[in-house]
Amino acid sequence: MGIAERKNRQKQALRERILDAARRIVVREGFAALSMRKIADAIEYSPATLYLHFASRDDIAxxxxxxxxxxxxxxxxxxxxxxxxxxxxxxxxxxxxxxxxxxxxxxxxxxxxxxxxxxxxLGGAVGVGKDEGNAGEPSANTRRGHSTTAPGNAAGEAxxxxxxxxxxxxxxxxxxxxxxxxxxxxxxxxxxxxxxxxxxxxxxxxxxxxxxxxxxxxxxxxxxxxxxxxxxxxxxxxxxxxxxxxxxxxxxxxxxxxxxxxxxxxxxxxxxxxxxxx
Amino acid sequence: MGIAERKNRQKQALRERILDAARRIVVREGFAALSMRKIADAIEYSPATLYLHFASRDDIAxxxxxxxxxxxxxxxxxxxxxxxxxxxxxxxxxxxxxxxxxxxxxxxxxxxxxxxxxxxxLGGAVGVGKDEGNAGEPSANTRRGHSTTAPGNAAGEAxxxxxxxxxxxxxxxxxxxxxxxxxxxxxxxxxxxxxxxxxxxxxxxxxxxxxxxxxxxxxxxxxxxxxxxxxxxxxxxxxxxxxxxxxxxxxxxxxxxxxxxxxxxxxxxxxxxxxxxx
DNA sequence: GTCTATACCCAGATAGAC
DNA sequence: GTCTATCTGGGTATAGAC
The missing domain is CATH 1.10.357.10 (Tetracycline Repressor, domain 2)
Structure with a gap:
């Protein structure tokens, strides 16, 4: 199954490129300036492609x-x-x-x-624990569908x-x-x-x-x-x-x-x- | 000159209404959700009117x-x-x-x-003083033209x-x-x-x-x-x-x-x- | 002084061709 | 897998009629 693995590697590579570009934008212009279009521009892909690797801008963040x-x-x-x-x-x-x-x-x-x-x-594993759920709704869709298809990506899970x-x-x-x-x-x-x-x-x-x-x-x-x-x-x-x-x-x-x-x-x-x- | 004063009072009143609405929005939805359109909606005026009282959204902030x-x-x-x-x-x-x-x-x-x-x-009056100008450019137009015509408005100046x-x-x-x-x-x-x-x-x-x-x-x-x-x-x-x-x-x-x-x-x-x- | 209308910008996300 | 084209929705600020 060498072919599938190569494709996986390529997919991972692009994922990394996206993340790299995103990091550069955040570092240079701040998080507020991070947009899908800008990332796409930076890596010279179309915005639509990003959605094959990340479900949303929030996911990238x-x-x-x-x-x-x-x-x-x-x-x-x-x-x-x-x-x-x-x-x-x-x-x-x-x-x-x-x-x-x-x-x-x-x-x-x-x-x-x-x-x-x-x-x-913070998993909340430390200390006494909390009441009052303060987290809110900002995108409950942490990982849905794509972007988690590949198992061993850097710094994705825990x-x-x-x-x-x-x-x-x-x-x-x-x-x-x-x-x-x-x-x-x-x-x-x-x-x-x-x-x-x-x-x-x-x-x-x-x-x-x-x-x-x-x-x-x-x-x-x-x-x-x-x-x-x-x-x-x-x-x-x-x-x-x-x-x-x-x-x-x-x-x-x-x-x-x-x-x-x-x-x-x-x-x-x-x-x-x-x-x-x- | 009672007429001019009345007009001034009215202008001040609207200014306060704008600020009230803006404060409510910020308090309820956060600063990021503050927009001229929303303020205008809240006070039932057109967005354009706001610019007669404040130079920009930043000015309101x-x-x-x-x-x-x-x-x-x-x-x-x-x-x-x-x-x-x-x-x-x-x-x-x-x-x-x-x-x-x-x-x-x-x-x-x-x-x-x-x-x-x-x-x-912070006027920087306290302490030793700083080097490295970190403030940046975000709208150097603090007060220009209107909005400062009336002298004694609450919490505007110092x-x-x-x-x-x-x-x-x-x-x-x-x-x-x-x-x-x-x-x-x-x-x-x-x-x-x-x-x-x-x-x-x-x-x-x-x-x-x-x-x-x-x-x-x-x-x-x-x-x-x-x-x-x-x-x-x-x-x-x-x-x-x-x-x-x-x-x-x-x-x-x-x-x-x-x-x-x-x-x-x-x-x-x-x-x-x-x-x-x- | 206030409005309508608009110019111009940017964004996230998706459909469907290739 | 990738793109083009587009939908939808937001925003600041201004011109010009009333």
Whole structure:
């Protein structure tokens, strides 16, 4: 059956090209500027062809999200080697913020755009659980018909686990710190999941404000991250008290914005779009 | 000149009707669903008429933002009476988050939508200042021609001050705490503006995740707020150590979501739109 | 000051020829 | 499998009659 396999490979290849083009558009012009026509233009196919690989624009967006989750988690994994939980957690925090700064449109897409996109990363396996279904109806047709015919495509399926995994990494580090008695009292006295969620929210706040508010960090970003991590983890209590664990508390030496700009150009704001037909 | 005044009043009245309708649409369907056609429909005028009062859809959005800033600041003002700076700060934090939860679409609009909207609140008067102009071009025509003919319209002009004022309230409370020696060491050792920005970011993170991520707070929202404030302000160090200052650390008594729902219905996500022609 | 009508743009999605 | 052509529906903004 070599012929069928070749056809499958070709189909996969086109699928990847579509996703590549879509990613480039999102990165350059923002998610709002992503349209089927633009993707089709970019890969020099007709718009109709896209629908043989993805059920809808939303479907493509979800695939991009899955990639984003994987990318974020991939930046976390090597940091798990850090033995000291406090250092590990700080590295994770800095990596998280750096990811958001370096990939603004990707970060926007997966964490700031649409509840159904953001929710796809968290299976809800962590913590207590929720009431009030807030997800809503935005396209309940996650995968219908085509686009899932081929089994082993990259980052298509279990994107739910990725977000949970990232959160779990933080929970673990926090737990180690707690059992070692190295957390400030108010932080130590809550449930692990709550701790992790709250810390996550703090980091997300920094990134989100940075990406949305032009005049936000009047302070250098890593200063902000440093003081936030210190507030949560407490200053190191092994001797030499008072000082912060972060080197750049007043760090005027470092560049104001972490890596100046790495992958994505600065967020290109509006460019709105309309809703679809039937 | 009573005739001219009457005409002016009428013009103002229609302006208010437009803004009212726009606010209702944003609150009910989200900012993305706001369109000139819809506003015109709602007030039973033709779309063309709107352009006699506002230069563009963007202009209307800015006016709504200004209202939002004023509204947020108004919830802060009464809390300034609280004598104890720690209690004041906690009340401010809770009020901030509550505002975001009770007015999700308003909060989205002013803090999560567009850099040019969010930036309008902060004059940049606070803190060190920034480099890298990130604002961008989205409609530099803030006020041109009409719509500013009448002088005393509500919440039209100095919206820049409002955001700064809110931040300043937080800075002041933090300063009082610091001079009283009641801040944790890592938090006390940074500049006041940085402290305030970082705390603000933490609170924003909670609200932003709550509004965007369907499965985010597996913990009750006020638990999250409580532990965050405790992390920043430290547990009260006057005797009875260890315990948190916030009553609801494990508070299963309270409703999961603060006021169930007050003004705005739950965020109604997408509904995108396109960019305009010349 | 307000309207109708319209120019012009963009989008998502599909039918049916090839 | 791919395309052309098209349907349907949205949008901003303006010209010109009343």
């Amino acid at each position: 979800r695939a991009l999200c899955a990639e984003g989750y994987a990318q974020l988690l991939a930046t976390f994994v090597p940091l798990m080697q850090i033995a000291d939980p406090a250092e590990r957690l700080k590295a994770l925090g800095r990596a998280y913020v750096a990811f958001g700064v370096e990939h603004p449109e990707t970060y926007r897409l997966i964490f700031m755009e649409d509840p159904s996109y953001t929710g796809a990363a 994107s739910e686990d990725l977000g949970d995994a990232a959160l779990q990494i933080m929970i673990d580090a926090l737990d180690e710190l707690r059992t070692a008695g190295r957390l400030p009292a108010p932080v130590a006295s809550v449930e692990p999941a709550v701790r992790a969620e709250a810390l996550w929210a703090s980091l997300h706040g920094i990134v989100a404000l940075y990406l949305t508010c032009p005049v936000f960090p009047s302070a250098p970003l890593d200063t902000l991250v440093g003081v936030t991590l210190d507030a949560w983890l407490g200053a190191p209590q092994t001797a030499r008290a008072g000082g912060s664990a972060n080197a750049a508390v007043r760090g005027e030496k470092r560049p104001k914005r972490l890596p100046a700009s790495s992958t994505d150009p600065p967020p290109r704001p509006p460019a709105r779009r309309k809703a679809a037909g039937p | 800015r006016a709504l933002c200004a209202e939002g800033y004023a509204q947020l600041l108004a919830t802060f003002v009464p809390l300034m009476q609280i004598a104890d700076p720690a209690e004041r700060l906690k009340a401010l934090g809770r009020a901030y988050v509550a505002f975001g939860v009770e007015h999700p679409e308003t909060y989205r609009l002013i803090f999560m939508e567009d850099p040019s909207y969010t930036g309008a609140a 919206s820049e001050d409002l955001g700064d004022a809110a931040l300043q309230i937080m800075i002041d409370a933090l300063d009082e705490l610091r001079t009283a020696g009641r801040l944790p060491a890592p938090v006390a050792s940074v500049e006041p503006a940085v402290r305030a920005e970082a705390l603000w970011a933490s609170l924003h993170g909670i609200v932003a995740l709550y509004l965007t991520c369907p499965v985010f707070p597996s913990a009750p929202l006020d638990t999250l707020v409580g532990v965050t404030l405790d992390a920043w302000l430290g547990a009260p160090q006057t005797a009875r150590a260890g315990g948190s200052a916030n009553a609801a650390v494990r508070g299963e008594k309270r409703p999961k979501r603060l006021p169930a729902s007050s003004t705005d219905p739950p965020p109604r996500p997408p509904a995108r739109r396109k960019a305009a022609g010349p």
